[in-house]
């Protein structure tokens with residue numbers, strides 16, 4: 322039987338250093354998957370990203386923090402430069418980020434504990450029922466539908482009973498590549514209620530939905 326190694330929450334463990342293929346030119350861009358190419362684009366100007374999004378939709382993580390019991394354990398998926406890690410810690414919680422972009426990992430470490438890893442592998446990083454809250458602010462946008470559905474399953478299993486989940490994904494436009502000023506990124510679009518349906522399908526109870534260019538889903542795990 323294969324034994325999984327889990328990161329211990331709350332201690333300074335990091336996962337085995339990842340081989341980031343775009344760093345050493347070992348792979349051509351055609352061989353890389355869309356998620357890796359998209360994640361790499363954030364390295365063009367990570368400081369500008371941090372500045373631009375400093376105050377963006379701050380009410381969302383503030384609300385998430387307030388919904389959780391004191392001293393909750395929160396997993397921040399794709400934590401970027403770490404703004405929300407800091408916000409969760411300031412609200413009295415223990416947060417850990419998972420982030421694949423090395424520039425963001427370096428920046429986010431100033432705000433809390435971060436594991437440099439792919440959010441598609443969270444089931445290998447943490448034991449079941451480790452977290453009270455899982456937060457995915459705009460970080461599933463580059464994953465395919467199949468990858469997101471698997472991640473939703475994994476997130477559900479990592480939450481404790483009654484744990485809370487938040488995610489937002491793109492809701493308008495078409496799935497595919499977008500050439501942005503700082504690089505090329507893949508976006509998967511979830512029209513109508515497709516994302517809500519996917520979140521409920523893994524067993525979450527949907528508590529609230531915000532619709533706009535992004536669809537934001539607030540959900541809760543059941544429990545006895």
Ligand SMILES: C[S@@+](CC[C@H](N)C(=O)[O-])C[C@H]1O[C@@H](n2cnc3c(N)ncnc32)[C@H](O)[C@@H]1O
Pocket residue numbers: 356360363374398399400401402419420421422425438439440441457458459460461463464
């Ligand atoms: C739009 S940014 C959002 C960052 C942050 N959550 C925020 O709200 O500012 C998407 C983030 O998700 C990260 N990300 C995307 N796919 C990832 C993956 N498969 N594994 C780890 N991080 C990922 C990106 O590197 C980037 O930091």
